Amino acid sequence: MKIKNYYKTSNLEDAYKMLLDDKQNIIIGGGAWLKLTKKIVETAIDITPANLNEIIETKDSIEIGAMTSLHQIEINKALQSHCNGILCEAISHIMGMGIRNIATIGGSVMGKYSFSDILTPLLVMDTSLVFHNYGEISLEEFMNIKRFDKDILVRVIIKKDNRKGYFHKVQKTALDFAVINFAVSKKNKIRIFVGSRPSIAIEPLKAVEYINNQKVVNDEVIATTASIAANEMKLGSNSRAGSEYRKSLVEVYIKRGLKEVMSNEN
Amino acid sequence: MKINVTVNNRERVFDISPDEYLLDTLREHGFLSVKRGCDNSSCGVCTVLLDNKPVASCTLLTIKTEGCHITTVEGISKDAEKLSEHMGDEGADQCGFCNPSLALTMYALKQENPHPTDDEIKKYLVGNLCRCTGYQSQVISIRKCLEDDE
Numbered sequence: 519m520k521i522k523n524y525y526k527t528s529n530l531e532d533a534y535k536m537l538l539d540d541k542q543n544i545i546i547g548g549g550a551w552l553k554l555t556k557k558i559v560e561t562a563i564d565i566t567p568a569n570l571n572e573i574i575e576t577k578d579s580i581e582i583g584a585m586t587s588l589h590q591i592e593i594n595k596a597l598q599s600h601c602n603g604i605l606c607e608a609i610s611h612i613m614g615m616g617i618r619n620i621a622t623i624g625g626s627v628m629g630k631y632s633f634s635d636i637l638t639p640l641l642v643m644d645t646s647l648v649f650h651n652y653g654e655i656s657l658e659e660f661m662n663i664k665r666f667d668k669d670i671l672v673r674v675i676i677k678k679d680n681r682k683g684y685f686h687k688v689q690k691t692a693l694d695f696a697v698i699n700f701a702v703s704k705k706n707k708i709r710i711f712v713g714s715r716p717s718i719a720i721e722p723l724k725a726v727e728y729i730n731n732q733k734v735v736n737d738e739v740i741a742t743t744a745s746i747a748a749n750e751m752k753l754g755s756n757s758r759a760g761s762e763y764r765k766s767l768v769e770v771y772i773k774r775g776l777k778e779v780m781s782n783e784n
Numbered sequence: 785m786k787i788n789v790t791v792n793n794r795e796r797v798f799d800i801s802p803d804e805y806l807l808d809t810l811r812e813h814g815f816l817s818v819k820r821g822c823d824n825s826s827c828g829v830c831t832v833l834l835d836n837k838p839v840a841s842c843t844l845l846t847i848k849t850e851g852c853h854i855t856t857v858e859g860i861s862k863d864a865e866k867l868s869e870h871m872g873d874e875g876a877d878q879c880g881f882c883n884p885s886l887a888l889t890m891y892a893l894k895q896e897n898p899h900p901t902d903d904e905i906k907k908y909l910v911g912n913l914c915r916c917t918g919y920q921s922q923v924i925s926i927r928k929c930l931e932d933d934e
């Protein structure tokens with residue numbers, strides 16, 4: 519990455535105007551991912567002075583400022599106890615402390631990375647995003663918009679709803695991207711997301727519809743759900759694994775995830 | 785552009801370009817204990833503490849450190865020496881290239897979690913690669929070092 523100018527501001531409106539001013543102007547989070555790119559940046563806009571590096575727990579939700587580092591999230595008590603701490607668990611397997619103290623939640627959401635271990639757990643929770651210009655939008659809706667207008671992500675809001683959760687990253691070495699990752703949650707309904715397939719996280723819709731329509735969820739229903747998911751999901755091959763191997767993993771880990779969130783339920 | 789930072793408790797002014805990384809700035813100013821390894825965030829040998837938290841200096845833009853406290857191994861020399869002795873005793877030390885980053889990471893761990901389990905030590909050390917020793921002897925050295933403080 520090449521940066522020609524650097525602009526730090528606490529004023530989000532100024533930052534937003536500057537962002538729209540030139541195609542090559544960008545908001546910089548921790549800059550960890552940007553470093554690995556070949557981007558030529560006219561002006562990097564740093565909103566660190568806007569104090570968006572806090573996690574605030576309210577009665578109904580947990581609000582994470584966009585500039586909050588991944589390690590801050592990993593050790594936050596409210597997030598550790600919400601949804602069985604799956605966001606913290608997922609983050610704890612990303613690179614080492616030296617990167618988790620630099621990379622931000624803002625950059626992790628806005629990058630929409632196909633390998634993301636962060637989007638997968640966020641998607642099974644009730645998560646919304648607050649943008650400076652657009653306002654609030656659910657994470658799921660945001661993920662489905664191919665070209666979101668340039669904007670500043672201000673915070674990520676996770677609704678506190680006593681959800682049970684499960685996350686698993688299949689990883690060959692501690693520093694590698696996921697071969698594939700899984701998140702499952704249960705509130706009134708079950709949600710399942712599979713990421714790093716190797717493309718971006720999606721939900722196996724037929725499987726989720728099937729399990730949510732069952733009156734009783736027993737081992738047989740769980741096995742059928744996992745099998746529907748493995749057959750419906752588009753899985754690819756890359757240097758980490760072939761699609762057939764990923765398919766086997768889908769069946770195994772969805773079963774495990776469902777058993778985990780259903781435990782003490784029946 | 786000029787920025788003010790504190791390195792090892794001494795105030796400094798760095799004249800930098802907007803896309804300069806902390807590793808380059810520090811080495812240019814003589815902090816050669818901060819090593820250049822992979823230069824792509826993976827090996828950990830460039831670790832320094834930024835306001836007491838370990839960061840990969842190869843990946844952190846210097847401009848982001850304005851007003852912050854940076855600590856290199858020279859800033860924690862007593863802890864580093866102690867660790868070095870234990871590493872010698874345990875055979876955890878060969879070329880020494882990763883020692884500064886290991887000492888800094890241990891120092892940060894101690895601030896964050898003074899009584900870690902072996903598993904917590906191992907998890908905290910992920911990303912600090914060593915090509916000479918096995919990691920077990922490093923964990924034992926760190927455990928002994930932390931026990932000395934108790």
Ligand SMILES: Cc1cc2nc3c(=O)[nH]c(=O)nc-3n(C[C@H](O)[C@H](O)[C@H](O)COP(=O)(O)OP(=O)(O)OC[C@H]3O[C@@H](n4cnc5c(N)ncnc54)[C@H](O)[C@@H]3O)c2cc1C
Nearest residue numbers: 547548549550551552621622624625626628634635670671
């Ligand atoms: C070596 C390496 C290995 C990694 N491995 C993994 C892994 O295994 N699993 C995983 O899940 N992640 C991994 N990551 C990604 C990491 O978790 C972060 O998601 C990533 O670094 C982005 O965060 P950042 O703060 O560095 O963003 P930046 O690099 O600063 O920005 C990324 C993008 O987001 C935009 N952006 C940032 N903040 C905002 C904002 N507030 N509003 C609008 N746009 C914004 C930027 O303009 C840019 O386009 C890895 C990263 C690195 C560097």
